[in-house]
Amino acid sequence: MRVSPLVDLSQYLPILIFLVIAAGLSAAFVFLPMGVAHLTGAHNPNAEKLSEYECGFPAFEDPRSQFDVRFYLLAMLFIIFDLEAAFLFPWAVSLDLTGWPGWITMMVFLFELAIGLAYAWKKGALEWE
Amino acid sequence: MTAFFQSLGMTYEWAWFTSTIAGILLIALPLMLAVAMIIYVDRKIWAAMALRKGPNVVGPFGLLQSFADGLKVFLQETIIPSAANKGLFLLAPIITFTVALLAWAVIPFNSGAVLADINVGLLYILAVSSLGVYGVVISGWASNSKYPFFSAMRAAAQMISYEVSIGFTLVCVVLWAGTFNMNGIVLAQQGHGLGFVNGFFFNPLLFPMWVVFLISALAETARAPFDLTEAESELVAGYQTEYSSMSFALFWLGEYANVLLMCTLNAVLFFGGWLPPVEWSLLYYVPGWLWLFIKIFFFFFVFSWIKATVPRFRYDQLMRLGWKIFLPLSLLFVVLISGWLMLTRYGV
Amino acid sequence: MIQTLAFYLFAAMVIASAALTILARNPVHSVMWLISSFFNAAGLMIIIGAEFIAMLLVIVYVGAVAVLFLFIVMMLNIDFAELRAGFMKNFPVGIAIALVLLAELVLGIGAYRAGALELGVPDGSAAPILGASNIENIGALMYGRYLFLFETAGLILLVAMIGAIVLTHREQRAPRGHQNIAKQIARQPEDAIVNTKPEVGKGVQL
Numbered sequence: 001m002r003v004s005p006l007v008d009l010s011q012y013l014p015i016l017i018f019l020v021i022a023a024g025l026s027a028a029f030v031f032l033p034m035g036v037a038h039l040t041g042a043h044n045p046n047a048e049k050l051s052e053y054e055c056g057f058p059a060f061e062d063p064r065s066q067f068d069v070r071f072y073l074l075a076m077l078f079i080i081f082d083l084e085a086a087f088l089f090p091w092a093v094s095l096d097l098t099g100w101p102g103w104i105t106m107m108v109f110l111f112e113l114a115i116g117l118a119y120a121w122k123k124g125a126l127e128w129e
Numbered sequence: 130m131t132a133f134f135q136s137l138g139m140t141y142e143w144a145w146f147t148s149t150i151a152g153i154l155l156i157a158l159p160l161m162l163a164v165a166m167i168i169y170v171d172r173k174i175w176a177a178m179a180l181r182k183g184p185n186v187v188g189p190f191g192l193l194q195s196f197a198d199g200l201k202v203f204l205q206e207t208i209i210p211s212a213a214n215k216g217l218f219l220l221a222p223i224i225t226f227t228v229a230l231l232a233w234a235v236i237p238f239n240s241g242a243v244l245a246d247i248n249v250g251l252l253y254i255l256a257v258s259s260l261g262v263y264g265v266v267i268s269g270w271a272s273n274s275k276y277p278f279f280s281a282m283r284a285a286a287q288m289i290s291y292e293v294s295i296g297f298t299l300v301c302v303v304l305w306a307g308t309f310n311m312n313g314i315v316l317a318q319q320g321h322g323l324g325f326v327n328g329f330f331f332n333p334l335l336f337p338m339w340v341v342f343l344i345s346a347l348a349e350t351a352r353a354p355f356d357l358t359e360a361e362s363e364l365v366a367g368y369q370t371e372y373s374s375m376s377f378a379l380f381w382l383g384e385y386a387n388v389l390l391m392c393t394l395n396a397v398l399f400f401g402g403w404l405p406p407v408e409w410s411l412l413y414y415v416p417g418w419l420w421l422f423i424k425i426f427f428f429f430f431v432f433s434w435i436k437a438t439v440p441r442f443r444y445d446q447l448m449r450l451g452w453k454i455f456l457p458l459s460l461l462f463v464v465l466i467s468g469w470l471m472l473t474r475y476g477v
Numbered sequence: 478m479i480q481t482l483a484f485y486l487f488a489a490m491v492i493a494s495a496a497l498t499i500l501a502r503n504p505v506h507s508v509m510w511l512i513s514s515f516f517n518a519a520g521l522m523i524i525i526g527a528e529f530i531a532m533l534l535v536i537v538y539v540g541a542v543a544v545l546f547l548f549i550v551m552m553l554n555i556d557f558a559e560l561r562a563g564f565m566k567n568f569p570v571g572i573a574i575a576l577v578l579l580a581e582l583v584l585g586i587g588a589y590r591a592g593a594l595e596l597g598v599p600d601g602s603a604a605p606i607l608g609a610s611n612i613e614n615i616g617a618l619m620y621g622r623y624l625f626l627f628e629t630a631g632l633i634l635l636v637a638m639i640g641a642i643v644l645t646h647r648e649q650r651a652p653r654g655h656q657n658i659a660k661q662i663a664r665q666p667e668d669a670i671v672n673t674k675p676e677v678g679k680g681v682q683l
Contacts, residue, residue, distance in 0.1 A: 016520075029375050030219055032375070044206065075544055082293065083634060088296075092304045092467075093612055096474075098617060106467070110463070119638070249528050255532075256540065257535075259539065260540065263544075266547055289541070
């Protein structure tokens with residue numbers, strides 16, 4: 001095991017700088033062509049061009065319609081399993097410190113969530129057609 | 130690298146800063162070049178499997194095709210639909226591409242050659258890749274058009290479904306490696322199989338998890354056979370339908386950068402990263418980054434191969450695979466692997 | 478120096494994004510500002526050295542919770558004008574809740590200042606293990622000292638899951654003819670194809 005302070009902050013500064021550079025680069029990629037198009041005269045919008053993609057007639061209804069409730073249920077199940085994974089992360093690297101009690105604790109926890117998964121399965125919450 | 134800049138007479142701070150910037154550019158610029166080339170390679174492989182020639186006009190063997198395409202989209206007009214939400218419409222490609230670049234900060238290219246050597250490297254990758262869903266959802270909503278919106282919904286549900294099983298497979302790897310540090314994970318694979326094969330894939334308990342990870346990686350990046358988000362017969366061009374010019378190209382660049390990232394993760398987490406395939410002192414004369422690139426390219430070939438041969442999934446099949454097969458399977462393997470490790474490594 | 482600068486940058490961004498979350502007129506913009514505020518809070522966590530918490534903040538809040546918010550806000554087809562009409566009606570209630578929260582804050586800080594509360598007396602049993610990383614320390618504490626609290630968290634998650642299913646799940650319309658995928662994959666060419674050579678005018682008996 002490496003002997004180091006709890007956290008090495010100097011390793012995070014490159015990430016911050018990278019974030020700035022990456023965001024700047026992508027923004028440049030989006031906005032430069034707009035400027036270039038103005039200069040070359042490629043920028044020539046008209047009402048037909050700016051309408052949304054449809055089969056040659058205006059859309060009948062608002063595209064942002066209500067959606068199936070299953071998508072919400074899916075997102076909620078995702079949050080729960082994501083949290084479960086989040087609990088697994090520190091456990092996975094500290095097994096040498098916690099030993100069997102830590103392992104058994106997690107097995108009980110996983111069993112609780114397996115019940116939840118079995119319930120969702122039985123109720124048909126995971127069914128799509 | 131800091132020491133090199135210091136030898137040029139800079140103070141430590143400036144030398145550190147310069148070497149960091151150089152490191153970032155050394156990752157970002159070759160990555161963009163690699164993405165351009167890999168699109169060409171993808172088309173070539175795909176064409177060869179369909180007995181076609183693929184791009185062969187621009188430059189020798191068509192090598193400059195991607196650059197010609199890039200120049201073309203760069204000079205095009207950026208169309209922003211009048212019904213769209215302008216700010217978010219332009220923000221979506223920026224998010225997609227930034228996120229695709231950002232994950233590379235913790236990838237080890239060689240022993241110690243990593244931009245940010247953080248303790249929680251793998252969690253960082255998971256965190257950054259979980260942001261990818263925003264580029265898709267926002268583009269779909271901001272376009273204010275039917276097909277992008279449907280596609281964004283499908284994509285979001287698909288990405289979060291497979292993120293769950295990816296999370297559990299990563300736990301399996303971490304259990305065995307005992308660390309979240311990317312370099313540590315690579316080093317833990319040294320001589321893993323019978324003392325001379327480098328890589329977790331050789332482990333009978335981790336091999337099924339590698340298969341799950343590979344397939345989830347395909348689904349996470351919406352590659353065929355999971356490319357329902359741009360099923361052209363139903364959804365035109367998916368969430369990119371309303372985009373044009375460079376904003377459109379950024380989605381492509383981001384998508385392929387993500388595909389490369391997933392190939393890299395396959396190589397780093399299961400195939401020994403920058404280590405040679407087997408422990409043999411002669412193989413260590415080949416530089417580590419070259420081994421990594423060979424492995425990445427191999428996985429990219431596998432991705433292209435799958436794209437060329439496997440028909441597209443139906444949406445209910447996709448969801449079934451993610452929630453009813455991969456999720457219980459990876460949970461079961463977390464239990465099996467941790468139990469095995471308790472019996473053999475920690476619990477005695 | 479850089480740490481101080483970064484702290485003020487992140488702190489200012491957290492407050493500004495939080496303010497814009499409640500001031501933005503478009504609910505989708507609100508969610509975006511909320512995400513920005515989560516993100517900067519993660520930055521603050523890194524500065525105090527809690528790298529694991531920072532990553533969790535991004536994975537769980539930005540990657541999962543905010544996605545649900547975005548789903549809801551995007552797809553409920555909210556009528557903005559109607560929302561603003563409701564604003565004046567609920568205004569007194571909002572103010573009352575805000576006042577209660579403010580009073581709680583003042584009372585809490587006041588009690589703490591007056592020394593009426595004993596907040597975690599350090600007895601050395603939760604001291605960090607030097608040489609182990611942040612995340613290992615959290616693991617050692619959570620699955621050692623606090624394992625019953627952890628199991629309670631598991632039960633709460635179970636209740637949340639069942640609750641979500643009970644509240645949102647509706648009985649399905651009659652399901653389509655059920656597909657047995659294992660059976661489909663196990664099917665071999667021999668089961669499906671017969672090679673025959675019928676004589677002229679005889680036909681084939683299937």
